[in-house]
């Protein structure tokens with residue numbers, strides 16, 4: 186199997202893309218530590234000794250340190266980190282966005298990635314290898330009105346990932362960013378002004394915005410994450426991979 190004896194940390198593991206990524210990595214023989222505020226969905230994987238569900242707030246520095254400590258103790262070297270955790274912004278005109286809301290979105294979508302990457306670098310530098318995949322969003326190149334804070338946070342993820350790719354290259358650590366297009370998870374509905382779940386009409390609007398004609402599935406995203414973590418992507422770093430059915434064009 187592709188990832189036999191490899192160990193990955195996946196954040197946002199309880200969400201749509203996260204769960205699918207955990208499943209795919211486990212199916213390919215990896216050891217996985219899945220972290221999220223909510224891990225109830227992941228408990229069914231607990232019957233394998235290759236998986237740990239870590240429940241906690243990834244904005245807490247000590248929690249992040251614990252996740253890496255537990256992973257190293259249980260499985261040894263850490264081969265990869267996948268940052269999937271994030272939040273949406275419901276479309277809001279800028280003059281109605283409070284400073285608190287702005288900070289909340291920037292903290293969860295960007296500061297959290299800073300914290301996990303900082304910790305990963307400590308372990309991966311020691312091992313002289315590693316792969317980090319940070320999830321951004323196609324909205325960085327194709328924004329929608331009212332999502333200014335979300336788009337800024339994801340633009341920061343792209344810039345940060347490129348800078349870190351250069352910084353960590355001498356240590357043989359790859360850092361890439363993957364920008365998903367509109368994907369069929371509960372988050373999709375959270376971008377609408379009402380904050381309601383995505384009804385069929387709205388789904389259709391999102392689908393029409395994708396040149397290939399359908400929403401992305403969590404499996405589409407997980408497959409590309411798997412590629413970026415694999416040996417086949419060994420010489421890819423600082424890259425921005427759009428997995429969006431052509432939405433960025």
Ligand SMILES: NC(=O)c1ccc[n+]([C@@H]2O[C@H](COP(=O)([O-])OP(=O)(O)OC[C@H]3O[C@@H](n4cnc5c(N)ncnc54)[C@H](O)[C@@H]3O)[C@@H](O)[C@H]2O)c1
Nearest residue numbers: 197199200201202221222242243270271322367368370372
């Ligand atoms: N769904 C889409 O259409 C879409 C499009 C582009 C980009 N994205 C990005 O893809 C990623 C995954 O999205 P998804 O659709 O799977 O969303 P999701 O809401 O299903 O999953 C996100 C997960 O992050 C977790 N999380 C949030 N804050 C956390 C915290 N402080 N500590 C720990 N965990 C926390 C949530 O509990 C949730 O399980 C996000 O970064 C999102 O911005 C999604």
